[in-house]
Structures are given as C-alpha cells and as structure tokens.
Amino acid sequence: MLQSQLFIPTLKEVPNDAVVTSHVYMLRGGYIRALGAGIYSFLPLGYKVVKKICEIIREEMDAIGGQEFHLPALNPREIWEETGRVEAFGDTMFHVKNRDYVLAPTHEEIITYHARKVVNSYKELPQIWYQIQTKFRNEPRPRSGVIRGRQFLMKDSYSMDTSYETLDKSYLLHDEAYRKIFGRCGLKFFVVGASSGAMGGTGSEEFMVQSPAGEDTVAHCEPCGYAANVEVAISVIPSVRREPVSKDLYDISTPNVKSIDELCQFLNINERQTAKSRVYFANESPVLVLMSGNDEVNETKLEKAIGSGIRPAHPEELKDISGADAGSIGPIGFKGKIIADLRLKGGNNLISGANKNDFHTGGIDLERDVKNLEFADLRTVEAGESCPNCSKPLQVFTAIELGHIFKLGTKYSDSMGANYIDETGGEHPIVMGSYGIGVERVMACFIEQSHDEKGMIWSKALAPYHIHLLGLNLKKEHLLEASTQIYNQLKNAGFSVLFDDRIDAQAGVKFNDADLLGMPVQIIAGERKLAENKVEVKVRKTGERFDVEIISLNSFISGLLEKL
RNA sequence: CGGGGUGUGGCUCAGCCCGGUAGAGCGCCUGGUUCGGGACCAGGAGGCCGGAGGUUCGAAUCCUCUCACCCCGACCA
Numbered sequence: 001m002l003q004s005q006l007f008i009p010t011l012k013e014v015p016n017d018a019v020v021t022s023h024v025y026m027l028r029g030g031y032i033r034a035l036g037a038g039i040y041s042f043l044p045l046g047y048k049v050v051k052k053i054c055e056i057i058r059e060e061m062d063a064i065g066g067q068e069f070h071l072p073a074l075n076p077r078e079i080w081e082e083t084g085r086v087e088a089f090g091d092t093m094f095h096v097k098n099r100d101y102v103l104a105p106t107h108e109e110i111i112t113y114h115a116r117k118v119v120n121s122y123k124e125l126p127q128i129w130y131q132i133q134t135k136f137r138n139e140p141r142p143r144s145g146v147i148r149g150r151q152f153l154m155k156d157s158y159s160m161d162t163s164y165e166t167l168d169k170s171y172l173l174h175d176e177a178y179r180k181i182f183g184r185c186g187l188k189f190f191v192v193g194a195s196s197g198a199m200g201g202t203g204s205e206e207f208m209v210q211s212p213a214g215e216d217t218v219a220h221c222e223p224c225g226y227a228a229n230v231e232v233a234i235s236v237i238p239s240v241r242r243e244p245v246s247k248d249l250y251d252i253s254t255p256n257v258k259s260i261d262e263l264c265q266f267l268n269i270n271e272r273q274t275a276k277s278r279v280y281f282a283n284e285s286p287v288l289v290l291m292s293g294n295d296e297v298n299e300t301k302l303e304k305a306i307g308s309g310i311r312p313a314h315p316e317e318l319k320d321i322s323g324a325d326a327g328s329i330g331p332i333g334f335k336g337k338i339i340a341d342l343r344l345k346g347g348n349n350l351i352s353g354a355n356k357n358d359f360h361t362g363g364i365d366l367e368r369d370v371k372n373l374e375f376a377d378l379r380t381v382e383a384g385e386s387c388p389n390c391s392k393p394l395q396v397f398t399a400i401e402l403g404h405i406f407k408l409g410t411k412y413s414d415s416m417g418a419n420y421i422d423e424t425g426g427e428h429p430i431v432m433g434s435y436g437i438g439v440e441r442v443m444a445c446f447i448e449q450s451h452d453e454k455g456m457i458w459s460k461a462l463a464p465y466h467i468h469l470l471g472l473n474l475k476k477e478h479l480l481e482a483s484t485q486i487y488n489q490l491k492n493a494g495f496s497v498l499f500d501d502r503i504d505a506q507a508g509v510k511f512n513d514a515d516l517l518g519m520p521v522q523i524i525a526g527e528r529k530l531a532e533n534k535v536e537v538k539v540r541k542t543g544e545r546f547d548v549e550i551i552s553l554n555s556f557i558s559g560l561l562e563k564l
Numbered sequence: 565c566g567g568g569g570u571g572u573g574g575c576u577c578a579g580c581c582c583g584g585u586a587g588a589g590c591g592c593c594u595g596g597u598u599c600g601g602g603a604c605c606a607g608g609a610g611g612c613c614g615g616a617g618g619u620u621c622g623a624a625u626c627c628u629c630u631c632a633c634c635c636c637g638a639c640c641a
Contacts, residue, residue, distance in 0.1 A: 013576045017634055106641060140639060473599055508601040526600055
C-alpha cells in the first residue's frame with residue numbers, strides 16, 4: 001500500500017483528551033478518532049488491526065465448532081422484559097425514543113429467543129453460536145479511550161447443551177480457545193476465577209492483562225498462576241504476636257493522635273501492637289471492625305462476613321455511637337457488634353482507641369476483654385504477601401478484563417422457555433454458557449503491553465502491515481524509482497508492506513511516523529545504501545539494524561519475519 | 565450521580581484575575597534553500613473565543629444558565 005494514498009492523520013503532539021498510553025498512540029498514529037465520549041471511529045489503519053483480531057477469534061471459534069451469526073443491534077424491548085433485564089441493566093441500557101426498541105448491550109436474550117424457536121430435540125445439541133458485533137452500553141463514565149466505551153465491538157458466543165456435564169465441555173473448549181486467541185495476539189494474560197455476578201450461573205473465569213489503565217485490582221502469583229480480584233484475594237501472613245503475660249487494661253493520654261502512624265510514632269511501637277477501629281452500619285446498627293495496624297478494611301469481605309449490606313458510619317455519627325471521634329475509637333466499652341480481622345486472633349497487649357477523645361487503651365487482650373468477638377478475613381491483600389497456593393510473594397496490580405467466560409446454566413432458557421426434548425420425551429431447559437471478548441480491548445491492551453517512548457510496537461499477528469518501507473529523499477527521481485522498485489519486489493513476493501512514498505516528507509518525519517505506527521520491520525531506502533545496492537532493515541522492537549543487499553532482501557525479510 | 569478541571573484556527577496552548585482592534589508554536593498553502601531522526605528563509609490562508617441570556621458605550625475577559633469533553637470517586641455484564 002502506498003502511504004501517500006492511505007489516510008493516516010498522525011499527530012505530533014498528545015491530544016488533550018488522551019491519558020492512557022494506548023489511547024494516546026491510537027490517536028497520534030491515526031488509528032482512531034473520537035466522535036463523542038466513549039464513541040470512536042476506526043480509521044483505515046485501526047480497522048485493519050481490528051479485522052486481524054476478529055480473524056484470529058473467528059479461526060479459533062470455528063475450530064471448536066462455533067457458528068457465526070449476525071444479530072440485530074436493535075431489539076424489541078419486550079424480549080428483554082422476559083428475563084427482567086431491562087430493569088437489571090437500568091440506565092446502562094440504551095432505549096430508542098420513538099419506538100419500543102432497545103440497543104443490545106449483549107445478546108443472551110436474542111440467542112435464547114432463536115433457540116426456543118429452532119432447537120427442539122437433544123439431537124440438535126450441543127451448539128455454539130457466536131457473533132462479533134457492536135454492543136451498546138450507556139456507561140456512566142466512559143474512559144481510557146477504547147477500553148471503556150459506550151459502543152464497542154464484542155465477540156460473544158453462547159453454548160447450548162443438554163446437561164451440566166456437557167456444558168463443562170463447552171466451557172472448557174472456550175477456555176482453551178481463549179488461551180489460543182490471546183496467545184496468538186501476543187498478549188501476556190492471566191486468568192482469574194470470579195463470581196459470576198449479575199450474569200447469573202455457576203462458574204466463570206476472567207481473562208485479564210496487567211495494565212496501569214486497568215479498572216480492577218488483582219493479586220497475582222506468576223509462578224503458580226494464582227490470581228484473584230483483590231476484593232476476594234487471600235494471602236498467608238503471620239498473625240499478631242501473643243505475649244506470655246497479658247497486662248491489665250490502662251489508659252494512655254494521646255493528645256491529637258489520630259492515625260495509626262501517629263500512634264506508633266508517639267508511643268514508639270510497631271503497628272502490629274495496635275488495633276485500628278472502623279465503624280460501619282449494617283441494617284442500621286453499628287458494627288465495630290477491628291483491623292491490625294494499618295490493614296485496610298475490605299468492604300466486600302466485610303459484607304460477606306456480616307451477611308448484609310454495609311455502609312461506613314458518617315463522622316458525625318461516631319461520637320453518638322462510641323463517645324469519641326475517629327482516631328480514638330476502640331473495642332473496650334463499645335456497645336454493639338464487634339468483628340475483628342483474623343490477623344488479630346489471639347492478640348494481647350494491644351493498643352486501641354479508648355472511646356474518649358485523645359485517649360487510647362493499652363493492654364487489650366481480645367480473648368479476655370472482648371466478649372463474643374467474631375473473627376473473619378476482613379483485610380485487603382497487599383503486594384509481597386505470600387501466595388495461598390505456593391507461598392511465593394504475590395504481586396498486586398491493576399488489570400483490564402479482556403474476556404469473560406460464564407456457565408449460565410438455565411437462567412435464560414428457564415425464563416424464556418427455551419427447552420429441548422430428551423430421549424424419553426421429557427422437556428428440559430437448555431443448559432447455556434456465554435463467553436465474551438472485548439475486541440478493541442485486545443487492541444488497546446496489546447499497545448499497553450507493547451510500546452516504547454516513540455510509539456506502538458506491533459506483533460506480526462496484529463500489525464496492519466508487516467513491513468514499513470521508507471523511501472527517503474524521493475524528490476530525486478532516481479531514488480523514487482529505486483525505492484518503488486523495492487516496493488514492487490516485496491509486494492510481488494507476497495509481503496504485507498506499507499510504502500512511505502510521500503515525496504516531500506523529510507527523513508526525520510518518516511522515521512518518527514514509522515516508529516509511531518509501529519510496523520514490526522522497517523526497511524529504509526536511503527541514497528547512500530542504495531548506491532551500494534543495499535537497504536537498511538530495522539527491527540522496530542529491538543532497534544537492531546542490518547544492511548542488506550537488495551537481491552537477497554526477500555529471503556532476509558522472510559527469515560526475519562519468521563523469528564518475530 | 566458527587567468532587568475537580570478544561571472548552572480560544574486542524575493540534576498544543578497563551579490571553580481572562582485587572583473589559584478596549586484575537587495571539588504564539590506546530591500543521592496547512594505558495595516560492596526558494598535543505599535532504600538519515602519532526603530543518604530553514606520569505607510570503608499567505610484560516611478563529612463571530614462551546615452555546616444562550618445578561619451587565620456595559622464596549623465582553624474571549626464580569627454575572628446567570630446551559631452543553632460538551634477529561635480526571636478522581638460511585639457504578640460496571
């Protein structure tokens with residue numbers, strides 16, 4: 001392709017709206033342009049990458065027996081009423097104003113609708129139906145460029161089985177296909193077991209990649225593969241020390257000491273000798289949550305332990321409940337439920353708030369002094385703590401969800417009446433699974449993982465073109481001729497090549513654009529090398545450069561691409 | 565939805581506090597010089613300053629309302 005004929009509006013400066021790397025480079029490289037918050041147009045280069053990702057997905061889905069559908073984005077609302085998801089999605093679902101339609105945020109209902117009309121017998125199962133299409137969600141806050149948009153491309157597939165045993169097979173097929181897809185795309189990913197949330201069902205896994213643009217915080221152990229959202233992640237840590245003798249309770253005057261750090265500094269003690277208090281409300285009654293030192297309360301775990309929704313107490317409520325303000329609250333004398341983190345189990349000689357301002361209580365022995373104290377895992381895992389599986393240190397970082405696979409079970413087939421007849425004539429709901437991949441996220445995540453200060457660095461699998469041929473100084477006719485000849489030579493040999501044939505762009509401009517656009521191999525045809533019948537070949541990723549005879553260029557490039 | 569920020573030529577931004585003929589750099593067009601890491605010289609085009617209303621002799625600038633976009637949070641299949 002001649003670059004002079006391709007629409008690639010590159011930007012030298014960082015557009016004001018872009019913050020995350022992938023967004024910046026996609027914009028600067030002329031891959032995408034914004035149309036509104038969370039709405040993007042894909043320009044020719046960007047769309048080429050999207051199509052490559054789709055093709056990889058298609059191949060792997062077809063390989064497990066998937067059949068591609070093309071489904072409407074415009075859906076009659078009443079179909080969504082059948083499963084109650086109009087209400088479930090709420091404001092996230094787009095509603096059409098002048099007709100009773102919604103814009104599909106996903107397609108379980110539509111698949112199930114067709115299945116109930118078409119699938120009758122166990123003989124017709126299992127099935128895997130998939131689609132790669134635009135979905136619409138009225139995100140309250142689109143962000144990070146293409147990573148969270150109001151309209152986005154998603155591969156969604158749906159499995160239909162006669163039993164949970166065969167569902168497991170379909171699920172496993174997808175699990176394997178997903179590993180292949182993300183592997184082929186060149187992504188470094190990991191898998192998190194997750195609760196299936198509002199999708200319903202019995203099991204699910206998230207495919208994730210580490211990224212500062214991520215929206216989820218996860219704990220990950222690379223050696224053994226343990227990975228969990230930090231909301232539920234666990235780690236192995238030492239409990240607080242129990243000293244041989246429990247002191248009596250005593251008050252300590254601690255004027256203006258509010259935080260654990262201040263307390264430790266004031267008394268010159270270790271944070272493990274302290275118990276931090278946090279007050280929450282559960283069902284309108286106060287609950288004191290005791291944590292060791294500065295450990296963070298994990299509200300997800302707390303809700304689970306208490307068994308109901310919680311909210312933090314407002315600062316102005318604290319004094320009524322405990323007699324003190326935040327910073328001086330503690331378990332001794334606290335009227336109401338108290339729950340402590342497991343790390344504090346057995347702890348004695350602890351220091352905590354005295355429930356009167358500017359005082360702390362020392363010598364607390366939780367077993368002795370706090371009756372009916374419950375313990376639960378309430379803390380948030382921190383980096384460096386030991387993996388619960390293999391004891392190696394855990395990493396904690398943010399990550400982006402690329403794909404999610406669910407065992408749906410019969411949630412949709414039940415509510416929509418999608419049944420099949422078994423061997424004995426009995427009627428049963430179809431057992432379903434659903435499996436999504438965010439296509440643009442694959443692109444964005446790849447860039448997040450593969451870039452440098454100059455621009456993107458594509459892998460062979462996703463690159464819009466494998467080779468970027470830069471003709472330099474093309475105002476000189478003999479140089480234009482020579483580099484055009486090289487272009488034709490490569491093109492005729494079947495290489496995927498973008499030829500920067502712009503007549504008046506300077507060398508520096510071409511170099512910088514090429515690094516920004518990120519094709520894996522650059523071929524630089526400059527005057528000096530051409531005079532020796534040579535060109536320079538540069539590997540984008542490593543910066544390695546080779547002088548190559550034009551006659552042997554084809555085989556050299558083949559060999560090089562083989563290795564990339 | 566709460567908090568913060570920003571809207572001025574295609575892009576990045578200055579000007580706003582303290583009202584008085586709308587600016588710079590990059591990009592674009594013309595001519596010339598350069599020609600392997602975003603070059604230089606000369607000339608040129610392009611903006612009713614997000615929108616509406618108000619105050620004023622006069623508003624990019626002050627006031628009110630509104631819209632859009634970005635960031636943090638809430639939410640998130």
